[in-house]
Structure formats: structure tokens, C-alpha cells
Amino acid sequence: MTIAIVTDSTSDLTPEVCGQQGIRSVPLYVLFDGKMNRDGIDIRPADLFKGLKEGKKTPSTSQPSPAEFAAVYGEALESADEVLSIHISGQLSGTVGSARLAAQDFGGRVTVVDSRSASLGLGMPVLRAAGLAREGRPLAEIVAELERVAAKADLRFTVDTLDFLRINGRIGGAQALLGSLLNIKPILTVKTGRVESGGRVRGHKKALADIVDHIRRYSEANGGARVAFLCTLGGEDYLREIRAGVSGVNFVDLGDHQIGAVIATHTGPGTMGAALEPLTA
DSSP: OOEEEEEEGGGOOOHHHHHHHTEEEEOOEEEETTEEEEBTTTBOHHHHHHHHHTTOOOOEEEOOOHHHHHHHHHHHTTTOSEEEEEESOTTTOSHHHHHHHHHGGGTTOEEEEEOSOOTHHHHHHHHHHHHHHHTTOOHHHHHHHHHHHHTTOEEEEEOSOSHHHHHTTSSOHHHHHHHHHTTEEEEEEEETTEEEEEEEEESHHHHHHHHHHHHHHHHHHHTSEEEEEEEOTTOHHHHHHHHHHTTTOOEEEEEEEEOOHHHHHHHOTTOEEEEEEESOO
């Protein structure tokens, strides 16, 4: 039985990576400057941040339609026996709901999984699923493996400015203003599908130290880790500093990944962090 892997653009896996791994990715949308733009195709974070600096209206995001998922599933099933479709947390987006509606028309040949995460917290299980599918593992075994890993997976990040969280309703205006004045950097994590506070620190250096310490503790607690580093434009130097800080830690490095336009709409420039999985479930 052959299994095709489908995800969405909030996995923040590049088209090149998806192509190499045989993964199909359905784009979400960013409504910006009067246009509905496909994430990673019509718009990238650089376009977003440039437009905002020029005073353009704050963007909004939306999920693909069930019809768009159905088209991808139909194409995938022309060469595969089954589809495993893995998506951004249902508590953060309606994307997984659209996927489930579309799956109903394929007679049980499409299985939809809510990753309960976002960005590389989604991208990592997608890569794992693609690898297991290439090994010829059955669908039930792949899904069970993803569930085991998800129970220990983690996503920890910080943002350079609180402005984007304020604009998108994730933090109050007064709190954002106070945080900016005090140079407060929120530490954020994704738990059971929701973005939660992991604490807050004052200043860039302490934010970097928190991410570094977290990777070290996670690796020690899990006998090693798989780590994917993530950032928006402006965060590349931060990742180099994090890497220097985790020298000697037992982890498999899954590389640096830039956050796409949909996630960047909510986090802003200078975001950086890491998605983590245990080496074994």
C-alpha cells in the first residue's frame, strides 16, 4: 500500500524540501493590500513586512477551502492507495476542518491528523510521516508513531516585538506598550494545540539564553532530540547564536527554516526559536 503525505503551508517546509520528500502542501491565504495571496506562492514575509512599513493595512489570514483539499487528494490518489493529511492545530486555524470535510468524499482513503502545533511543530511530524511512508510502513503504524512523538514534542520561540501579537489580538495594547518600554521578550510555546506563555524575560540575550537552556534540558530529559531551528526574516543571526550555545548537546540538526507569511503575520520580524522531538518515541 502506498501512502501520499499532504500538509499545508503553515508547516513552513520549503517547496524544495516538499519536492524532495514527496510531500504535497496546500497553501493558506494572506489577505493583504486588497489581494488574497497564497502563502509561499504569491506572498512571502519580506513582502509583508515591507508593506507594513509603508503603512499598508494589517493583513489577515484564512484557510484553504474543502474543494482545494479535494483537488489535491484526488491527484494524490491517482498514484497512491491512501492519503495521510497532517495540518496546523485546529485551535489555531480552520484548516484541519476543511481537510476533514474534503476527506469525506474519498471513501475512507484519506486520513486527516491534527498536529496540535504549527510551523516546524507541524513540519517535523510531516517529515517523519514522509520517511515512514517511504519505508512502506502501514498507515495505522505511522499515525500511532506520530501520536507517540506528539506527546513529547515541543515548540518554543520568542518574538522581537510585541506589536504583531497586539495587532492580531494575542495581547492587549497596554500590555504591549509596557512590554516594549521595558524591553520584555515573551517566551511562547504550543501546548495541546494552543499558544501558551512559557514565561518572559528582559532583553535579547536572556531570550536567547532561555531557548538554549530549553534545548539542553529537553535533550537531557529525552536522551537526545531532533531539533529544527526557525526564524522570520531578521532572526538569522539569532539562530547562529543559539547554535553556538547548544554546542555539545546531543541532537539531530534538521536545519534552519524561515517562517512563512501566514505564521509571520502573527509573530512579526525577528522571531526565533526551535521545534523539538525526542530521538525515539
